[in-house]
Amino acid sequence: AQSVTQPDIHITVSEGASLELRCNYSYGATPYLFWYVQSPGQGLQLLLKYFSGDTLVQGIKGFEAEFKRSQSSFNLRKPSVHWSDAAEYFCAVSPYNNNDMRFGAGTRLTVKP
């Protein structure tokens, strides 16, 4: 069955520390991959996306993600977290041949001062 898994429900990091949020997917062919961020009470904002080409993708707000086909993973990273990064992060997957988008359960990020 097609699925998107974010193994970490909640992560706490100190401000200035590095961050990695995990995402694994199960699809028959390499899908399009996305990371979205949601601040409290807000809608979802696209951080970055992968559809083909270079497997290391740069996004907004200093985030990057790496697509690893062998591991069916698309992990999100940031070298130095800021307090304003506290939010919920969603990995999403869209099959290569249609617009359906399926989301992981989300990872809530808390940033300690």
Added chain:
Amino acid sequence: NAGVTQTPKFQVLKTGQSMTLQCAQDMNHEYMSWYRQDPGMGLRLIHYSVGAGITDQGEVPNGYNVSRSTTEDFPLRLLSAAPSQTSVYFCASSYSGRGPRTEAFFGQGTRLTVV
């Protein structure tokens, strides 16, 4: 550009009442969709549309109806609200082609409580 606009932002319904959540986009996107967001479950697709006059079911369509009479508007109807429909609802739109422009734009959400 307003992007994707959802109304209302908040709504409280009694069990059995009906209502329509409105969604409008001004980006001329062919593809529109409705999601519900529940704690620990991410966003789940309710219904989607690939263009005016065409709609289809997503993962969790029961209890919801949609129609798409224009490119801009994609309302979601709850015919007889149930407490299980208490959730935050998001409308999204996107370009229907595949490639670099593929990206879903989301509204700000409607928080619905059914009592």
